[in-house]
Amino acid sequence: MKSDYVPQLRDLPAGRVAERKRHLLATITLEKQGPRFALPAVALPRIRVAALTAPVLVLVGAIGVLSLDTGAASGTPALPEALPFSHGSNQQAVTLLDNASALRRQASDGTGPVTYAKTQNYALQVNVGGGTSTSYFETTVRQVWVAADGSAVAKTWLQDTTPAGAAVGPATDESSGQWQDTNKGLPATPAALKAALLATTPANTPASEQQTILAQGVMSQLGEGTATPRQAAALYQLLATLPGVFDAGTVTDNAGVAGQAIGVPTGTFDSGQTCVAVHSTPSQPQMDTILASRHALGQGITYLVLDPTTGQPLEVESIDTPNAPCGLDLPRVPTIEDYNVLLQEGQVAQTGALPS
Amino acid sequence: MEQSDAELWSRSRSGDPDAFGLLFERHAAAIYNFCFRRIGDWAVAEDLLSIVFLEAWRRRDKELPGDKVLPWLFGIATNVVRNRRRSERRYGGALRRMPKPQPERNFAERCDERVDDEQQMRGVLALLAQLRRHEQDVFVLCGWMGLSYEDAALALGVPLGTVRSRLSRARRRLRELDPAFGHEEGTTATAQEALEP
Numbered sequence: 230m231k232s233d234y235v236p237q238l239r240d241l242p243a244g245r246v247a248e249r250k251r252h253l254l255a256t257i258t259l260e261k262q263g264p265r266f267a268l269p270a271v272a273l274p275r276i277r278v279a280a281l282t283a284p285v286l287v288l289v290g291a292i293g294v295l296s297l298d299t300g301a302a303s304g305t306p307a308l309p310e311a312l313p314f315s316h317g318s319n320q321q322a323v324t325l326l327d328n329a330s331a332l333r334r335q336a337s338d339g340t341g342p343v344t345y346a347k348t349q350n351y352a353l354q355v356n357v358g359g360g361t362s363t364s365y366f367e368t369t370v371r372q373v374w375v376a377a378d379g380s381a382v383a384k385t386w387l388q389d390t391t392p393a394g395a396a397v398g399p400a401t402d403e404s405s406g407q408w409q410d411t412n413k414g415l416p417a418t419p420a421a422l423k424a425a426l427l428a429t430t431p432a433n434t435p436a437s438e439q440q441t442i443l444a445q446g447v448m449s450q451l452g453e454g455t456a457t458p459r460q461a462a463a464l465y466q467l468l469a470t471l472p473g474v475f476d477a478g479t480v481t482d483n484a485g486v487a488g489q490a491i492g493v494p495t496g497t498f499d500s501g502q503t504c505v506a507v508h509s510t511p512s513q514p515q516m517d518t519i520l521a522s523r524h525a526l527g528q529g530i531t532y533l534v535l536d537p538t539t540g541q542p543l544e545v546e547s548i549d550t551p552n553a554p555c556g557l558d559l560p561r562v563p564t565i566e567d568y569n570v571l572l573q574e575g576q577v578a579q580t581g582a583l584p585s
Numbered sequence: 586m587e588q589s590d591a592e593l594w595s596r597s598r599s600g601d602p603d604a605f606g607l608l609f610e611r612h613a614a615a616i617y618n619f620c621f622r623r624i625g626d627w628a629v630a631e632d633l634l635s636i637v638f639l640e641a642w643r644r645r646d647k648e649l650p651g652d653k654v655l656p657w658l659f660g661i662a663t664n665v666v667r668n669r670r671r672s673e674r675r676y677g678g679a680l681r682r683m684p685k686p687q688p689e690r691n692f693a694e695r696c697d698e699r700v701d702d703e704q705q706m707r708g709v710l711a712l713l714a715q716l717r718r719h720e721q722d723v724f725v726l727c728g729w730m731g732l733s734y735e736d737a738a739l740a741l742g743v744p745l746g747t748v749r750s751r752l753s754r755a756r757r758r759l760r761e762l763d764p765a766f767g768h769e770e771g772t773t774a775t776a777q778e779a780l781e782p
Contacts, residue, residue, distance in 0.1 A: 235729055236709065237702055238618050241631065249635055250609050254602050257642050352719040353743055369718065383715075404714055411761045429760055442753070449754055496746060529746055553744055566747050567719070 308366070309351060309392045309483070311548050311563045314490050314532055317476030322491045325476060325537065326469040332540030333462035339576030344375040345584055346454035346574045349388070349484070352567040353553070366390060370400060370572075374580040375410045375455055382580050383408035394483045394570075410455050417459040419466040426450075426467075444471050444493045448531045452545035452569035461542060468493065468533070477532055482544040483570045488534040495531040495547060527551070529566065544570045591651030598645050605645075609638050612655055615730065616662050622725055623666040625706035627699045633669070637662045653739055656732060660740035663722050715762055719743075720755035727752050 241249070351368045368388050375381040386400035416422045426446035427439060434442075447468045450456055456464060468474060468491070477490035527549050534544040546568040553564035575584030588607070596604030616637050620630035640661050649657055713721050719741075726737045727748070734752075738745045 236618075236622050236706060237698075238614070239621070239627070239699070239702065240614055241617055241634075245631065246610060246613050249613065249631070250606050253609055253635060253638050253642075254606050256639060257602055257605070350717060352717065353747065354719065354741070406711070406714075409715060409762045411758055429757065445750060445753065446757070449757075496750060527744070527746060529750065547750075549744060549746070566744075566750075567717075 308353070308559065309390075309394070309565055309568075311565050312480045312482065312490070312532070312534070312544075312546060313478075314480060314492060314548075315476075315478035316492070317478060319473075319475055321476035322474045323469045325489055325491060325535075326465045326474075329535050329537065329540035330462040330465040330469075332538075333458040333465065336458040336540065338457060341576035341578050341582075342377045343577050343580055343582070344455055344457075344574075345373070345577045345582070346375075347372045347572040348452070348454045349570045349572055350452075350567065351390075351483075351565065353565060366392070373408055373410065373455060374577070374582075375408075375413070376580060379410065379413045381408040381410045381413075381455075382406065394485075410453070412450055412453055412455045412457070412460055415450060415456070415460050417457070417463045419463050419470070422460075422463045422467050440471055440473075441494070441496045443467065444495045444531065447471075448493070448495065448533060448545045448547070451533060451542045452571075454542075454569070454571045454574055456542070458540075461540070465535075465540070480534060482534045483546075483568060484544070484572055486536070486543050488543045489537045490532050490534045492530050492532045495529045497528055527553075541574075542571055544568060589651060590654040591649075594649055594651075594654050597642070598647075600645075605638075605642060608654065612658055613638075615655060616658055619659060619662050619725070619730055620666060621702070621706070622729055623663075623710075623721075624669070625703055625710050627703065629669075633662070633665055637665050640665060653736070656736035656740045659726055659730065659732065659736075660742065663726070663741060667718070667722075712759065712762055716755050716758055720751050720758070723748055723751040724755040724759070728756075 240246075347370070349368050349370050351366075354367070366389060368390050369385055370388050371383055371385045373381055373383045382405070384405040386402055388400040389397040391397060416425055423443060426443055430439060430442055447464050451461065451464055471493055473494045475492050477492040479487065480490050481487050528551075529547060530550055531545065531547040533542060534546070535542050547566040549564045549566055551563065552561040553559045553566075573584060577584055588604075590608065590611070593604045593608045593611075597608060613634060617630055617634045620633040620637070621627055624630055624633065637658060641658060644661070647657070713724070716724065722741055723737055726732045726740060727734065732740065734745055734748045737748045737752075741748070743751075
């Protein structure tokens with residue numbers, strides 16, 4: 230792709246704007262003439278959950294869709310709960326990372342020419358409208374096979390889940406085909422790794438911003454699931470040098486595996502600006518609160534969960550604290566921005582094969 | 586004097602189809618191009634354009650800040666593209682009532698251009714497909730459609746900081762995937778053209 234590539238903009242074919250407009254207006258006018266021409270019913274805020282109460286199930290059955298109208302801005306969306314992280318010492322985190330790094334450096338690359346990784350990703354997706362918030366609780370499951378020459382193939386599915394992570398309904402094929410592993414060629418020493426992660430950052434970038442970029446970079450690479458043991462070791466060592474790293478206690482990750490968590494600040498966000506943009510009408514009762522919090526900063530924290538006995542990464546989870554911006558009408562609790570659970574990894578004989 | 590988006594949206598909310606039609610004329614090109622950039626097929630993009638506006642009409646009870654109509658439409662378009670099959674099924678009846686397009690002049694020349702666009706876009710979308718879907722959403726809105734971080738946050742319903750971090754990750758990954766890739770926002774005059782009335 231050319232470095233400045235932007236797809237060419239085109240007008241609609243001649244006359245088609247007017248044609249489409251006529252059709253649009255005819256359709257919305259016909260809508261008033263009876264059910265035959267009715268547009269779909271007004272959107273209900275959808276919260277995809279498996280464990281609905283009986284009366285709600287009756288409602289869902291009656292309207293014939295897997296949707297639930299929360300009916301109010303204060304309705305509690307079915308967002309996944311952040312893992313119960315704690316806030317411990319920097320020294321403890323550094324010790325943990327040093328140990329995990331040593332374990333990874335001793336680990337074997339495994340047998341088989343093809344690296345396999347299976348991950349599950351969730352990302353916060355909320356629509357706000359009419360005083361209600363709609364959360365989409367959908368994850369992407371991805372299998373990747375990376376051959377010895379670096380070529381890779383990936384297959385992904387979409388999967389709805391409950392807040393506890395249980396699958397809801399069948400997974401839907403999303404895509405499959407060639408892939409490029411971003412861990413390919415990543416250095417396995419902390420200094421070279423740092424240089425690689427900052428390679429595209431301008432030299433005059435403030436140090437604090439560089440630390441954030443490094444923290445995001447380290448977590449992103451670990452979350453891919455394809456880092457070799459030596460790369461993971463270097464990523465841990467680099468993480469240990471970043472300011473603000475802290476021990477976050479023992480947790481059970483979203484795949485049900487117990488591990489040790491380490492947290493690192495990964496940037497701030499101005500929640501107030503978003504709130505003003507979303508609620509700028511007098512009818513919104515939250516307005517006073519929003520104006521008062523205009524300059525409030527939220528803090529993003531990203532957590533790595535690892536297996537302290539093997540040093541293997543288990544999950545990377547990013548959380549907005551103390552809560553997501555108020556304009557999103559979400560509960561005032563730490564809110565997951567995204568997580569990557571590393572479900573399975575190993576070396577296999579060929580692309581398409583699974584670890585035993 | 587030309588009416589603002591805020592005025593037209595206010596009239597649309599009270600059920601005025603003419604005002605809604607003017608909003609369609611004003612923003613059709615931007616939404617059409619956005620849909621193409623997510624799908625890579627001009628004909629499908631045209632149908633999705635209709636669906637986006639039908640969906641916007643259906644949600645006309647929505648109160649919007651005056652200058653946020655277009656970002657909100659981009660948000661609807663993002664969801665329509667994301668749930669393309671479901672959207673096409675829901676609006677199948679309305680789309681079937683769309684009259685067949687009339688033959689146009691210079692059709693062959695335009696057709697060649699559009700086939701080239703679609704071929705090129707297939708390669709680009711294959712690269713974009715290697716990002717997480719939420720990273721693709723932010724990249725296309727901010728990088729190609731020229732939305733500010735604030736407008737992208739409104740369109741996608743995510744915190745401002747999330748837009749920043751997703752865009753940063755998307756750009757970094759794209760550079761890793763293709764070292765020649767280095768588009769910076771604000772340099773795309775053509776993208777701006779689509780956003781201006």
